[in-house]
Amino acid sequence: MTNKDWIQCALMAAIIGVLAPLAIPLAGGVPISFATCIVMLCGSLLGSKKGAWSVCIYLLLGCIGIPVFAGYTAGIGHIFGPSGGFLIGYLILVYVVGKSTKTVAHLIVGMVIGNLFLYAFGIIWFMIVSKSTLMAALTWCVLPFIPGDICKMIAVAVVSPILWRSLPFLNRDFTRT
Known part of the structure; x- marks a missing residue:
């Protein structure tokens, strides 16, 4: 990777870091956060490799x-806590989305598959x-999140093509048709 690639990764990690803490805490310990939306957008803009590096930097x-x-918290304890699987799962999500950005239809399929992997992990x-x-895990960790995650996927599917056209220098990992 070039210096430009690392700068893009660092900038996207910073964007994730600024927006991901915006969250609504839930009783189960896994909050509703803006993180999944930004992680999917990261994969859409940077592709799988640079997107994964951005998420690694964020973590x-x-x-x-x-x-x-989420909730402006920090510490390695979060990785080992109830939401840790989702934090690590962001790597799977960003990678799958980053591999699925040839067209908007591919992006949508990638986001659905990536979220399924995120939920499973x-x-x-x-x-x-x-x-x-x-x-209990489905009740606490999946069902409350499905409507919001669908909205996030729609937002990323709408915003991504605009950004692909506006910022073509971001992603050279693939070609779009």
Whole structure:
């Protein structure tokens, strides 16, 4: 990767870090946050490789104590807590979305598949950490988030083509048709 690529990754990590803390806390320990929207947009704009690096930088910033996680929290304990699977799952989400940006239709499919992987990884992690059942994990970690995640996917599907045309220098990992 070039210096320009690293700068793009760092800037997107900063954007994630500024917007991801905006969250609504829920009783189960997994908040509704703006993070998934920004992570999907990151994959859409930077592609899978640079998008994954951006998310790695974001996670590292949060782990070392910079309050970039939901609700302006930080610390490596979040990775090991109930929402840790979702935080690590952002890497899967951004990678899948980044691989699926040839057209808007591909992007939508990629976001749906990426979110399914995010849910699966997050649910498994939540069940292990909280020693809960699958039904409890679905109730706490999936069902309240589906409407919001659909809205986030729609927003990314609308905004991405505009940004693809406006900022063509961002992503050289693939060609769009």
